[in-house]
Amino acid sequence: MNNNFYVFQYVNGDFLTQERSRGATLKPISACCDIPELGDPKHLTECSNPKLPGPCNDVQCVFEKSGFLIDKNTLNKEIYRAHLRKWLEGHKGWEDAIEKAIKDCVDKDLRQYLDYPCRAYDVFTCTGIAMLKKCPKEAWNC
Template identity: 90%
Template sequence: MFGILVIGILFVLRVNGDFLAQERTRGATLKPISACCDIPELGDPEPLRECSNPKLSGPCNDVQCVFEKSGFLTDKQSLNKEAYRAHLRKWLEGHKEWSDAIEKAIKDCVDRDLRQYLDYPCRAYDVFTCTGIAMLKKCPKDAWKC
């Protein structure tokens, strides 16, 4: 009799536990808003491939590698503004719905020198992060997932 009671209690706890877990997954979340906008890949395939084998660790090294191989830096800490601006505008030719986002990225991230304030300076990271934020702010409705 005691065994049946224990099994019954465990069953009730299991069912209620599942119900409570389901309730927590519905409704509002605090996931990063960046997860809500499906931003297409901005990089060209060749530099992305070259900088992926092996993938470089740290918040800067892989982005730095892609920026260097793409010609977006004149040296380790100086953005080649003309090259990056031209790349974004060329990318836009295949992604017309992103025109407001690209113009915001050029205005905020290429025409101005912003810092994202990592513990160490990384111009590629600063520009790339700024670009992502600008594109998120102007995410087209068709790319919005949340």
């Protein structure tokens, strides 16, 4: 008895020239906005080798090395705000997203509610959500 199953897929020869239509997806919407890297490559490397465990430690490390925290629980709002505005100089089109991130994540003290408090995670997650909400059309890929 042969239990092998074969699947054949028909491919239209024009598929390279046709615009691909994307079907519905349930992947996280964050995958649909190509947000450029916000961190300094030097600090990202320093905090990645070895990769720190847990949802907070690597973000905490980058925030500490970048000077974004006064202490573990206090955002250095002036430094983080200045970083986001400096980042914007090289990323035209993200003005609305950065202003939303500053308004929602720097000017306010939001919690993202991990099982344990982590100010760096709170600010970083809030920033990503704010940028996603104001994702420029050119960066949207879903």
